[in-house]
Amino acid sequence: MAATVAAFPVRVSHALAQAMQGARIVRQASPENLESDFGALSEFITPTEQHYVRSHFAVPQVDIAAWTLQVRGAVGQPLTLTLEQLRALPKVSKVVTLECAGNGRVFLNPAVGGVQWERGAVSTAEWTGVRLADLLAKAGVATDATRVAFEGMDKGDVKNTPLPAGPITFHRSVSIEDAKARDVFVAYAINGQPLPAAHGAPARLIVPGCYGMASVKWLSSIEAIKGEFGSYWESTDYAYWDRSTGRPLRRPLMGMQVKSSIAKPSPNGQVARGATTEIVGAAWSDGTVTRVEVSTDGGATWRDAEFIDPESAVTWRRWRLKWQVPATGSEAVLMTRATDAKGRTQPMTRNNDYGTYVIHHVVPITVKIT
Amino acid sequence: MAATVAAFPVRVSHALAQAMQGARIVRQASPENLESDFGALSEFITPTEQHYVRSHFAVPQVDIAAWTLQVRGAVGQPLTLTLEQLRALPKVSKVVTLECAGNGRVFLNPAVGGVQWERGAVSTAEWTGVRLADLLAKAGVATDATRVAFEGMDKGDVKNTPLPAGPITFHRSVSIEDAKARDVFVAYAINGQPLPAAHGAPARLIVPGCYGMASVKWLSSIEAIKGEFGSYWESTDYAYWDRSTGRPLRRPLMGMQVKSSIAKPSPNGQVARGATTEIVGAAWSDGTVTRVEVSTDGGATWRDAEFIDPESAVTWRRWRLKWQVPATGSEAVLMTRATDAKGRTQPMTRNNDYGTYVIHHVVPITVKIT
Structure with a gap:
């Protein structure tokens, strides 16, 4: 795991x-x-x-x-x-x-x-x-x-x-x-x-x-x-x-599985120590995405993001969340997970029965605090 | 080919x-x-x-x-x-x-x-x-x-x-x-x-x-x-x-494709120059095999073999053919091809869409004349 x-x-x-x-x-x-x-x-x-x-x-x-x-x-x-x-x-x-x-x-x-x-x-x-x-x-x-x-x-x-x-x-x-x-x-x-x-x-x-x-x-x-x-x-x-x-x-393979992805900050990117920044991304599935949760501490705690785009069953919904970057430490691990109206939430682990496709499990990204 | x-x-x-x-x-x-x-x-x-x-x-x-x-x-x-x-x-x-x-x-x-x-x-x-x-x-x-x-x-x-x-x-x-x-x-x-x-x-x-x-x-x-x-x-x-x-x-894959196979003489086996010998084999498919033809000259000419076993849609039929081994030459190329009641005859060439299965095309065997 x-x-x-x-x-x-x-x-x-x-x-x-x-x-x-x-x-x-x-x-x-x-x-x-x-x-x-x-x-x-x-x-x-x-x-x-x-x-x-x-x-x-x-x-x-x-x-x-x-x-x-x-x-x-x-x-x-x-x-x-x-x-x-x-x-x-x-x-x-x-x-x-x-x-x-x-x-x-x-x-x-x-x-x-x-x-x-x-x-x-x-x-x-x-x-x-x-x-x-x-x-x-x-x-x-x-x-x-x-x-x-x-x-x-x-x-x-x-x-x-x-x-x-x-x-x-x-x-x-x-x-x-x-x-x-x-x-x-x-x-x-x-x-x-x-x-x-x-x-x-x-x-x-x-x-x-x-x-x-x-x-x-x-x-x-x-x-x-x-x-x-x-x-x-x-x-x-x-x-x-x-x-x-x-x-x-x-x-x-047919319907898109529920997935959210972080656009900003970038993987391996930098955020300013103690600053307030915005985490932005998009989420989609083949049903309406109803919730996006974000963790900035490697999955220990989660907060709900705010949607930028309206409800839609066939398009992504961009989302954002204000984040107070910690005043200490040198990096943070960010995660996001979406849930859709069909009741599906992104899994934390990879299902290998998908082979080289459907990469929708939660993928943590690390950002540097500088 | x-x-x-x-x-x-x-x-x-x-x-x-x-x-x-x-x-x-x-x-x-x-x-x-x-x-x-x-x-x-x-x-x-x-x-x-x-x-x-x-x-x-x-x-x-x-x-x-x-x-x-x-x-x-x-x-x-x-x-x-x-x-x-x-x-x-x-x-x-x-x-x-x-x-x-x-x-x-x-x-x-x-x-x-x-x-x-x-x-x-x-x-x-x-x-x-x-x-x-x-x-x-x-x-x-x-x-x-x-x-x-x-x-x-x-x-x-x-x-x-x-x-x-x-x-x-x-x-x-x-x-x-x-x-x-x-x-x-x-x-x-x-x-x-x-x-x-x-x-x-x-x-x-x-x-x-x-x-x-x-x-x-x-x-x-x-x-x-x-x-x-x-x-x-x-x-x-x-x-x-x-x-x-x-x-x-x-x-x-399901039904067996029509196929015949030579049992005697063996591939790379020996036959006596000028002698009368018997070519023996079996043939099967998922329909009754109705004809087996044998060539002893690499496919130039064919003769009908005689069935040993009765007609059956779900079992092989053994067959035999008397063969006058040539008085000259050092080897002969034997082939056999079967036809069944569904009208199918063994093909001369391999169909690669079968992958590593259904090897039923005509496979020549060489025997030594000694």
């Missing part, structure tokens, strides 16, 4: 080689994996050029004039929609927080492979597009369809075993039930502008409340399915061992 | 360190993984002490007097049966061929990890027990149950990623439909005798026509399930990439 609440691993440091691209940290140049500067956290809506980017493969070459979206499978009338036709359908705009399922991976101890995200693979944007429910209704989805599969145009070789032979596209599915409950939509705009290539132009899925991998980019087809699916991206990668039946069963 | 029909890999040789235990080859001593001597193939029914043994973990300590079998989950009336109560139920006896899904793994090129089975992880026995359908009917299985999960008492740490945290039991599931179609049963006897410990005493599952991993040993519970299952043993291990929809989807 102690290991999981140890102070911030020393290998996490902005002193590590990190090229900056605009306000983002380049975790991987090719394919492009860019982390937002979570320490800034100045806005509720992340400016597009600061939104994190997660890519599995190179950005696909898409001829937008020739691009179409297929709606097919267990439907009465398959559809082929141009971008113009998609834009002509009734539209919806929603502010949604997306978090990469691997956000915080650098905090895992022992270290694991994969993109070494720190705090910033989470961002909030307003997305505009067409409801999946409208597209499925237009295509006449079969009443006994159980899932909807989404395929992207990005393709390449994968790394995790068990390996399928040869390159594959990114494709994933959502249950019909979950798609309805989460009001999934196909977005063609972010923050009022057409999608940039890195965000899946010309259209991508948005699955509110789910880890980012569910929101398939460079969308090429939507397929209604009867029965099970089980792609590489939900059985090998982006899946976890569910123990709810007592035995570990492989399940696709 | 050429690589997959190359001559028998030189690393396969009985000159390799192989302790013999009775008539079986010890591929791994602990846990016990024993291969039958396929080169012998003298009997239709493999004597129990020659039947192959596949163990994932140490043989569990079972107090047979205290042992019970649970029938639970989506049932109206859960059952707890002692061995005596199980034996008192209407019984069925069936001759069934079981093949380990990794049988022939040593022939893969490049080499892969796992128990290096050659030809003998396949055997045929008469099993006696109680029909699963009878047990489910007695427990009042729900009409909307979709799968049945089976749990063994053997437990340990697993090796293949993605890894569940900590030791797990061996457990697996079969769809209700498949369980009916295959007439699955719980066996407490092999070849008329109580099960030996290595074969799952006091009771194990038998899933006729399926690779051996479906026939869970040391059975402790039978659980009716609504919805998906997806254990380690059917998502990570013992699964394959199904391309039938165009995309690789992870599916549990």
Whole structure:
């Protein structure tokens, strides 16, 4: 237990080689994996050029004039929609927080492979597009369809075993039930502008409340399915061992677990001895976050933070707390834990059945008192 | 393509360190993984002490007097049966061929990890027990149950990623439909005798026509399930990439693919120049094998072999063919390919979406002419 609440691993440091691209940290140049500067956290809506980017493969070459979206499978009338036709359908705009399922991976101890995200693979944007429910209704989805599969145009070789032979596209599915409950939509705009290539132009899925991998980019087809699916991206990668039946069963990652993260002060940063400062952060889950508690003494005592943003089930809520820095001592260990309306509180310890994903346990950070 | 029909890999040789235990080859001593001597193939029914043994973990300590079998989950009336109560139920006896899904793994090129089975992880026995359908009917299985999960008492740490945290039991599931179609049963006897410990005493599952991993040993519970299952043993291990929809989807291994294997002459064995000899082997699938063809010239020409055993959907059929060994040359490349009543013929090339399992493509063997 102690290991999981140890102070911030020393290998996490902005002193590590990190090229900056605009306000983002380049975790991987090719394919492009860019982390937002979570320490800034100045806005509720992340400016597009600061939104994190997660890519599995190179950005696909898409001829937008020739691009179409297929709606097919267990439907009465398959559809082929141009971008113009998609834009002509009734539209919806929603502010949604997306978090990469691997956000915080650098905090895992022992270290694991994969993109070494720190705090910033989470961002909030307003997305505009067409409801999946409208597209499925237009295509006449079969009443006994159980899932909807989404395929992207990005393709390449994968790394995790068990390996399928040869390159594959990114494709994933959502249950019909979950798609309805989460009001999934196909977005063609972010923050009022057409999608940039890195965000899946010309259209991508948005699955509110789910880890980012569910929101398939460079969308090429939507397929209604009867029965099970089980792609590489939900059985090998982006899946976890569910123990709810007592035995570990492989399940696709979906909803974001409740999590809070400290933006200011920075890990290993400095605070002035005896001064009054502010601890600021954000918290999110796939339900409304109702409480954030902060400890400045390594978990011995906790105080409730104040929310900056209103209640929302699909976006983060920024929060703050005034802190009287001690007049003695050389460092302090800060922790934060959130609770949501579903009654879930961040755990103090890591659940290894999540593999290299869902890093939402309480991660203490150490700040220097100078 | 050429690589997959190359001559028998030189690393396969009985000159390799192989302790013999009775008539079986010890591929791994602990846990016990024993291969039958396929080169012998003298009997239709493999004597129990020659039947192959596949163990994932140490043989569990079972107090047979205290042992019970649970029938639970989506049932109206859960059952707890002692061995005596199980034996008192209407019984069925069936001759069934079981093949380990990794049988022939040593022939893969490049080499892969796992128990290096050659030809003998396949055997045929008469099993006696109680029909699963009878047990489910007695427990009042729900009409909307979709799968049945089976749990063994053997437990340990697993090796293949993605890894569940900590030791797990061996457990697996079969769809209700498949369980009916295959007439699955719980066996407490092999070849008329109580099960030996290595074969799952006091009771194990038998899933006729399926690779051996479906026939869970040391059975402790039978659980009716609504919805998906997806254990380690059917998502990570013992699964394959199904391309039938165009995309690789992870599916549990189940039915045995059509396969034939040469018992005599042995790989790298000798035949007398110009003599008349007999090529003997067996063929099986999860459907009746209807044809076996043999080539003695590396696949240039093929002749039909004659069956020794009668038609059967759930057992092997031994076959033979008279062969006039050439009067010239120093070696011959022998091949065999089977076809079953489902219209499937052994492929000439390896499908890598099977990972380290289902080695059923045509594997040429070379014999020396002396």
